[in-house]
Amino acid sequence: MPKVSLTVNGKPVSVEVENRTLLVEMLREQLRLTGTHVGCDTSQCGACVVHVNGASVKSCTILAVQCEGAEVLTIEGLAAPDGTLHPMQEAFREYHALQCGFCTPGMVMSAIDLVQRNPQGLSDREIREGLEGNLCRCTGYHNIVRAIAAAQVVMHGKAKELPRAAE
Amino acid sequence: MYEFAYHRPASVAEAAKLLAADPEAKLISGGMSLIPVLKQRLARPSALIDLGAIPDLVGISVTATTVTVKGRTTHAAVAASAEVRQAIPALAELASHIGDAQVRNRGTIGGSIAHHDPTADYPAAVLALGATVNTSRRSIAADDFFTGLFATALEPDEIVTAVDFPIPEKAAYVKFPNPASRYAMVGVFVAKGPMGVRVAVTGAGANGVFRHAAMEEALAKSWSPEALEGITTPAEHLNTDIHASREYRAHLIGVMAKRAVAKAG
Amino acid sequence: MGYEGIGASVRRREDLRFLSGRGTYTDDINRPHQAYAVIVRSPHAHARIRGIDISAARSAPGVIAVFTGADMAAEKIGGLPCGWQVKNKDGTPMAEPPHPVLAIGKVRHVGDPVAVVIAETKAQARDAAERIAIEWEVLPAAATMEAALQPGAPSVHDDVPGNVCYDWHLGDKAAVDAAFAKACKVARLELVNNRLIPNAMEPRCAVGEYDAATGDYTLWTTSQNPHVIRLLMGAFVLNIPEHKLRVVAPDVGGGFGSKIYHYAEEAIVTWAAGKLKRPVKWTADRTESFTSDAHGRDHVTEAELALDDQGRFLALRVRTLANMGAYLSTFAPCVPTYLYATLLAGVYTTPAIYAEVKAVFTNTVPVDAYRGAGRPEATFLLERLVDIAALEMGIDRVEIRRRNFIPKDAFPYQTPVALQYDSGDYHRTLDEALKAANWDTFEQRRAEAARRGKLRGIGISTYIEACGIAPSAVVGSLGARAGLYEVANIRVNPTGSITVFTGTHSHGQGHETTFAQLIADRFGVPMSQVEIVHGDTAKVPFGMGTYGSRSLAVGGSAIVRASDKIIAKAKRIAAHLLEASVEDIDFKDGMFRVAGTDRVKSFAEVSLAAYVPHNYPIEELEPGLEETAFYDPKNFTFPAGCHICEVEIDPETGEVEVVNFTAVDDVGRVINPMIVEGQVQGGVAQGIGQALLETCVYDEAGQLLSGSMMDYTMPRADDVPCIQVGTAVTMCTHNPLGVKGCGEVGAIGAPPAVIGAVVDALRDYGVRHIDMPATSQRIWRILDAGRQRLAAE
Known part of the structure; x- marks a missing residue:
């Protein structure tokens, strides 16, 4: 079987896969990184979004063998080693931007890429449009948008602490 | 997915050789169209030849007259390119609305036009701007490139290496997305430039992207949304599905075209 | 730590695991030596199975077993049961045709399961599934209710000619007819309530396991109600006694109704695990979900509202066709009847209502409850009809509603369609x-x-709904084959921390937080001392699960009742420790106090005494501090x-x-x-x-x-x-x-x-x-x- 060597959440790994193995299958089945989810089979839902070489991609629509030499970041690799959450994770919690949690890993990974690509800051409307590749069935998106709007302030260094949600 | 062999050539020549040697092999660039097809088991290639390791195939260059986008350049790269935004803002704008952010991070211009999905955005730009498609063996004019639904003039072992877009005087793209898939249900690209006045319609045609002769004629006389008033699109060669009948698509072509002309200024 | 009790927007405790990728959804569970199941489904809406040739699949690489409906029939595996029986107008029971786990004889909708392939990997199972050759005799399909009700329409079930599941009614027809006869205005509306596909973001998944040493079965499944699945699958399908069957519904990625029902795949993996002596996992692809998860809504309705010259509602007449799909899903029959017609009064004083509902079999995926279930259908028709009446009478839309509202001093209010609003x-x-x-x-x-x-x-x-489902005696008289109480078990641990076992299930609702707030409030302990456990029949005594907005109203009430029992016992222990009369013990903010004194014992001290009963009223009280409550609601909530x-x-x-x-x-x-x-x-x-x-x-x-x-x-x-x-x-x-x-x-x-x-x-x-x-x-x-x-x- 072919072997693919890459870095996942900062750790070098080497995995035997079939050529047809998708990145998400390798992450979930072989590396047991089950935080990345599969919610559809038509590349619509975005539950499987991870970062490959710093860009958000749907890990259900890329072959594991295409990731030779790549740096992959999943939801499991987001928090600091001491457990401190990434500002986006913290914002999702503070603003109740998740309910069942299934779309959440992909949503968070997409949101981080969205904010990173837009250092000028995003309006609520732009955030909604930027989430085109991610479906959530629980929240109605309202609190996801609020969370991302709050997180970008911290991620762009405009505030040290996350703005708190009103009680 | 059915299992397949996988090759990762380092040059276009090597890729072309692999492709020529195996008629059942397929090229994979970003994979945004191909992988979903493979996952549904609707295709069974013997091998995938991945263009992902060929550095020569990535990049954007701009001259006084032409924007050249190499075949494996991602939509995100085109959308983010300051040079493209300067030279052909409509092209950058189109690229910034293809699929979703994750599709744009992987999907490539070469893959998009070689696949010629009838709902893809890029074919409208290629056709309306009168671009030239450069391949591993020749140059193909846009008017000769798209030959039908999921069909192009590419030979089985031919690889898209770059697309040259003549810089227009005015251009704009407006689309009405399918509410479910968000692919173009109707997309209209209008352009006025060295190639004349050209109007290309994607998403709607039963045979893929097409030029709209009546609109081109009207706009050549008078470049204004009002010039398109009263011009209808015959519905019989348009797609119909649960989201849009061919009559609705025909109507939307008119609306999108006017909006595109207005946007182009 | 801020205030954590009732009324506080406490941030959710479950979020940390979900946000760090450490949730445990069913598909995240992998058992040692696990095999993978792929279901072969019907590509036809209606067809007879002339023959199934599994030989090529059986010999494909990695294949462990292939089973068809005949294999299950040979072992006398039962069909999927329906949990609610609705009666026809004449009192006869509804048509209730069998619902085989794997199709026998014919298929009745696209997606109907026909065979299962079990292999070492999912890819091998899928490769082999394509090698199953089925000879079909394609039959004309009744794809819509209109088609199914045509004379001579194809019968979805051979023994249900005409495709009518039931023809039911509710209300006073004579009173309604009389009111229409004297009405000043009649507003009419025909409408379709569109069929929906729930699409919870997590596709369904089931993992079955059999322990040959003990004879115990375990099923991990994406369910909103694991005890209900254990009861239905154990008793009616696989004949596994409940004490030998454990059902676990771990983190579940949304349900919206679609994960209430007992599905074929749950029975397939459990049964196959027993036969193969290996864990078997099945995970739906989204495309598969579209043709195998129960759909929602799908009504065609004619409605008429009679009004007087002031726009006051006199009577409502409703005729509805409700699509059941090809089989009766677990709770399907009650949705367009007792969850629908009973809501037709809305928030209005309409004195007379008569509704007729005909449920129809079609060659489509079964239809069952989807978020709201019956109540959105009732509300949509009523509110649209009120708007039309207002428009046609030239009365403002807000004003016509005000004129017909049930006034706030009229509660409890008895509607003409069975419910009493509190x-x-x-x-x-x-x-x-x-x-x-x-x-x-x-x-x-x-x-x-x-x-x-x-x-x-x-x-x-302006809507109303009935939820907090439901008083058992009431639903029993209406055809429910189950009680709808809820269960809470509260275990106070020796050091005073509290574990709550609830029969409700959280698949996004945040019970781990809300219920912990309740406990923190009742016991005066920090939330960090409280654990909420749900979703495992081996841990939770019993429960009916989560749907119909019932978790807090019914499950939360059970927690309150169990808490009351704990506090009552703890007061007796405290009275003993404080050498006071139990009537003199107050419990507040986590402290037991002899009223009017400074003599106190903390909750933790009393808990410890219950488990280390050295100084303890052992003649009067058992040691330990654990109580269970079954709460059966007196009414729906509104x-x-x-x-x-x-x-x-x-x-x-x-x-x-x-x-x-x-x-x-x-x-x-x-x-x-x-x-x-x-x-x-x-x-x-x-x-x-x-x-x-x-x-x-x-x-x-x-x-x-x-x-x-x-x-x-x-x-x-x-x-x-x-x-x-x-x-x-x-x-x-x-x-x-x-x-x-x-x-x-x-x-x-x-x-x-x-x-x-x-x-x-x-x-x-x-x-x-x-x-x-x-x-x-x-x-x-x-x-x-x-x-x-x-x-x-």
Whole structure:
């Protein structure tokens, strides 16, 4: 079987896969990184979004063998080693931007890429449009948008602490 | 997915050789169209030849007259390119609305036009701007490139290496997305430039992207949304599905075209 | 640590694991030596199986076993049971045809399971599944209710000619006829309540395991009610006694009703695990979900409202056809009857109501409860009819509602359709919503939109629902084959920490937080000392699960009752320790105190005494501190509210944008406002989805045209607006918390408000009603026809 060597959440790994193995299958089945989810089979839902070489991609629509030499970041690799959450994770919690949690890993990974690509800051409307590749069935998106709007302030260094949600 | 062999050539020549040697092999660039097809088991290639390791195939260059986008350049790269935004803002704008952010991070211009999905955005730009498609063996004019639904003039072992877009005087793209898939249900690209006045319609045609002769004629006389008033699109060669009948698509072509002309200024 | 008790927006405790990728959903579970199942499904809506050749599949690489319906029949495996029996008008029971786990003889919908392939890997199972050769005799299909009810229509079930499952009615026909005879005005409406596909983001999954050493079976499954699955599958399908069957529903990625039911795949993996002595896992692809998860709604209705000259409602007459699909899913029969017709009074004093419901078998996926279940259908028809009556009588939409509201001093209020509402204040929710939505200044916004070339409209709905399902005796008399109480077991650990075992199930609702707040409030302990356990039949004594907005109203009440028992016992222990009379012991803020003194024992000290009973009233009290309560509600709860929607329509394309949405709901007492708001917002988004985007489309042959997310329009972030949520509370009078429920209000209240807004926006085009979903194409056709009519005039 072919072997693919890459870095996942900062750790070098080497995995035997079939050529047809998708990145998400390798992450979930072989590396047991089950935080990345599969919610559809038509590349619509975005539950499987991870970062490959710093860009958000749907890990259900890329072959594991295409990731030779790549740096992959999943939801499991987001928090600091001491457990401190990434500002986006913290914002999702503070603003109740998740309910069942299934779309959440992909949503968070997409949101981080969205904010990173837009250092000028995003309006609520732009955030909604930027989430085109991610479906959530629980929240109605309202609190996801609020969370991302709050997180970008911290991620762009405009505030040290996350703005708190009103009680 | 059915299992397949996988090759990762380092040059276009090597890729072309692999492709020529195996008629059942397929090229994979970003994979945004191909992988979903493979996952549904609707295709069974013997091998995938991945263009992902060929550095020569990535990049954007701009001259006084032409924007050249190499075949494996991602939509995100085109959308983010300051040079493209300067030279052909409509092209950058189109690229910034293809699929979703994750599709744009992987999907490539070469893959998009070689696949010629009838709902893809890029074919409208290629056709309306009168671009030239450069391949591993020749140059193909846009008017000769798209030959039908999921069909192009590419030979089985031919690889898209770059697309040259003549810089227009005015251009704009407006689309009405399918509410479910968000692919173009109707997309209209209008352009006025060295190639004349050209109007290309994607998403709607039963045979893929097409030029709209009546609109081109009207706009050549008078470049204004009002010039398109009263011009209808015959519905019989348009797609119909649960989201849009061919009559609705025909109507939307008119609306999108006017909006595109207005946007182009 | 801030205040954590009732009324605090405590941040959710479950979020840390979900946000760090450490949730445990069923597909995250992998058992040693696990095999993978792939289901072979029917590509036809209706066909006889002439033969199945499994030999090529059986010999494919990695294949362990292939089973068909014949293999299950040979072992006398039962069919999937239905949990509710509805009776016909004449008192005879509904038609209840068998629902085999794997098809026997014929298939009845696209997606009907025919065979299962079990292999070492999922890819091998799928490769082999393609090698199964089935000889089909394709039969004409009854793909729609209209087709199924035609004379000579194909019979979905050979022994149910005519395809009618039941023909049921509710209400006083004679009184309704009499009221119509003297009515000043009759408003009429025919409508379709569009069929929906639930699409919880987590596809269904099941892992079965058999322990040959003990003979015990375990099923991990994506379920909203693991005890119900254990009961149904163990007793009716696989004949496994409950003490040998454990069902675990771990973290579940959304349900919305679709994960209530007992599905074939659960029985298949459990049975196969026993036969193969290996764990077997099945995970649905999304495309598979579209043809195997129960769908929702799908009604065709004719309704008439009789009014007097002042616009007061005199009577309501409703005739509904309800699609059951090809088989009866677990609770399907009750949805268009007892969860629908009983709600037709709405918030109004309509004195006479008569509803007839005919349930129809078709060659489509089974239809069952989906968020709201019956109540959105009732609300949509009633609120649309009220709007039409107002329009046709020239009465303002708000005013006609006010004239007919049940007044707040009329509770308890007995409706003519069986329910007795306990509390509510409909004028108040209306007033607050009108204010929050700036209803009075809408015409300015309409004019401003017109200047931008947009058609702007506003819509309103004042809805009620019955939830907190449900009093067992009541539902039993109506045909339920189960009780609908809820169970709580509270285990106080020796050091005073508390573990709560609840029979409800959280799949997004945040029970681990809300229930812990309840306990923190009752016992005066920090939430960090409280653990909420759910979803495992080996841990939780029993439970009926989560649906019908019942978790807090029924499950929370059970927790309160069990807490009361704990406190009563703990007071007796404290009295002994403090050498006082139990009547003199007060319990407050975690301390037991002899009233009027400074003699106290902490909750932890009393707990320790219960488990280390050295100084203990051992003659009177057993050691230990653990109590269980089964709470059977006295009545349903009745959340109600007012939803207001504003839309703008692009007149050139027909595209609708929801620009404002305001919800003011009476959900009873609010434990965690943050979670309540989130529940309402999510429900509203699904309501907007039904109103504008989502619909399930079958062609005449019974092929599902909206069979993937490429064609079924799921609401995305830019399809929904900022959703403004408020509450205006009256307490439920019959449960100890005063809570009513909030999970479904959005999906119930939103659709008529959205459609009302769309119709209002198109008021110059002679439109009185638009069926859902109001897609751009549907609206463009109305606009186009209107323009052509105007041009012709």
